[in-house]
Amino acid sequence: MIISYSNNFVFIRTPRAAGTSMAFYLFKSGLIDPQTDIYKVEGSFSTWEDFDQFISTDGLEFANLPRELKSLEKMAPVRRTFDDLRAKSAIQADMPCIATIRNPIERMASGYAYICRDVETHIANNNGVATSGVQHLLDNVTPNVNMYWDYALNHYNGSQPLHKWYTQSHYFPDHAEVFNIENLHQHASKFITEKGGVVSDPIELRRNTDIFTPDQTETVFADLTADRRQAMTDLFAKDFEIWERSYAVYN
Numbered sequence: 001m002i003i004s005y006s007n008n009f010v011f012i013r014t015p016r017a018a019g020t021s022m023a024f025y026l027f028k029s030g031l032i033d034p035q036t037d038i039y040k041v042e043g044s045f046s047t048w049e050d051f052d053q054f055i056s057t058d059g060l061e062f063a064n065l066p067r068e069l070k071s072l073e074k075m076a077p078v079r080r081t082f083d084d085l086r087a088k089s090a091i092q093a094d095m096p097c098i099a100t101i102r103n104p105i106e107r108m109a110s111g112y113a114y115i116c117r118d119v120e121t122h123i124a125n126n127n128g129v130a131t132s133g134v135q136h137l138l139d140n141v142t143p144n145v146n147m148y149w150d151y152a153l154n155h156y157n158g159s160q161p162l163h164k165w166y167t168q169s170h171y172f173p174d175h176a177e178v179f180n181i182e183n184l185h186q187h188a189s190k191f192i193t194e195k196g197g198v199v200s201d202p203i204e205l206r207r208n209t210d211i212f213t214p215d216q217t218e219t220v221f222a223d224l225t226a227d228r229r230q231a232m233t234d235l236f237a238k239d240f241e242i243w244e245r246s247y248a249v250y251n
Helices: 019-027 050-059 082-087 104-126 132-140 145-156 181-194 216-220 226-235 237-247
Strands: 001-002 011-012 097-101 177-180
Touching: 001 019, 001 177, 011 019, 011 082, 019 097, 019 181, 050 145, 050 226, 097 181, 097 237, 104 132, 104 216, 104 226, 104 237, 145 226, 177 237, 181 237, 226 237
Parallel strands: 011 097, 097 177
Antiparallel strands: 001 011
């Protein structure tokens, strides 16, 4: 989350949609004034420069990350929604907004890989023993994609704020300028240049094997039942519309 009062825009970070990369495009652009602007980065880092130093030294490989850099609860302050910031009077309702978006199906496939890998990491770090929470995932989520989708749908419809999942369009307003992650560098370059900032070389932080090509995504969801595919399409209808519109700008 970045609020640039100095340049009149807010950047909203949607989960698992290149938010860290876009944030660093802005941090390195010279458009963020530490005296007047507000931002939040992962973990307990007080400045983006401190976080940048951590990345340079330790990297962002998922298996090696401390929990504060990957848990839903710890990441919540970074992923504040536009409506939340508006409700707290941090921004005006018509403040220009930018955000990123990812192909919704690819994002769901990535989420499945994320959970599977998180389970493996927990077990490896616990001498091969699965805790009760991890065992629940092993029994009810990771065996196949249909079980994962049922689990995911329950979270999208859930009532507990820290554990509820949201569509990407939940995070930003209808007037937001949205950048698809496949063309993030082009979108970021145009926005920063128009604001008079400095464009960095392409940034791909947190990029890993969870970034699926269309073929890889289809492989992951090959066994997904037809009714679940339709439910996924219906749930993410608005996200698809926004992603396709953004993707069409450079493709």
